[in-house]
Amino acid sequence: MTDTKGQRQGILGNLVEFGEMIKISHTLFAMPFAVGAVFLAFSQYDPQQISSGWFPILQVVIAVAFARTAAMSFNRWADSEIDGQNPRTAQRSIPAGRLKSRQVLAATVFSALGFLATCAWISPAALLLSPVVLIVVLGYSYTKRLTWLCHTVLGTGLGLAPVGAWLVVTGDLNQPVPWILGTAVLFWSAGFDIVYSCQDIEIDQAQSLQSIPARFGIPKALIISRIFHGIMILTLGVLCFVLAFPVALSLATACAAILLIWGHLLIRSEFRSLNRIENPLLEFNISISGLFLVAMVAEVF
Secondary structure: OHHHHHHHHHHHHHHHHHHHHOOHHHHHHHHHHHHHHHHHHHHHHOHHHHHHOOHHHHHHHHHHHHHHHHHHHHHHHHOHHHHHOOOOOOOOOOOOOOOOHHHHHHHHHHHHHHHHHHHHHHOHHHHHHHHHHHHHHHHHHHHOOOOOOHHHHHHHHHHHHHHHHHHHHHOOOOOHHHHHHHHHHHHHHHHHHHHHHHHHHHHHHHOOOOOHHHHHOHHHHHHHHHHHHHHHHHHHHHHHHHOOOOHHHHHHHHHHHHHHHHHHHHHHHOHHHHHHOHHHHHHHHHHHHHHHHHHHHHOOO
16 A cells, blocks of 8 residues: 555656646746637637637647647757756756656657647648647757757747647638738747747857857847847737737737837846846746737637
């Protein structure tokens, strides 16, 4: 009885550790754009369908959860040696020995298969495109070894979420709306990833890893981040134009612009203490994604 209980505690402990490793809380800024895209698609095709169409939301949530878990698990597995040499990441689960590499790799395989199965459940088109998504979200982990444009690969992976959500509802990707929204998410997340990477500039340079901060230095990297976020706002402006300037989405875009300006002012004030910006960045991301979720839901109701 004691052994069984101890084993159960070990399993639960590993699950908790795994959840912390893949930063489940960060789903709060990745998921809302995907779920919001479902509502936006309903608003453009059949607003009445949402009353009996909650199934697509469930499908999107499951697919995004599996894809994100696969991506984060694989990233932690692929970067475990690099993480072990970085003081900021040395206490992550694998380098610290709290989880084994094979456990994390097994979770990656399970999550990837779960994503493929979910896509098969959604539609043949979703299943056909699912390997492309996996190539992007898993391949990102190796891009820092190849190119300083790695941030845009991460952004592409996140930007595919609303595109896929649109496909779940409509089965059609010929409309510009999902691609415009996905592009906005791409530049939004890539811009913040550039700032986040500033924390590791010395380690990246020492290990010959590629990133915009490592390539251009922190001052120029922060300028590029601002440019990316400017492109995000412009892209959202185009989206509002295409949709005939819906009130909620237009207000969300304006609020996002204000939040981003505020965020970059904060980043500039913390220029010499970038190790303190991780939590503020998360808060800004959650605020912005939450704004757009509310705005896109409002398009239906």
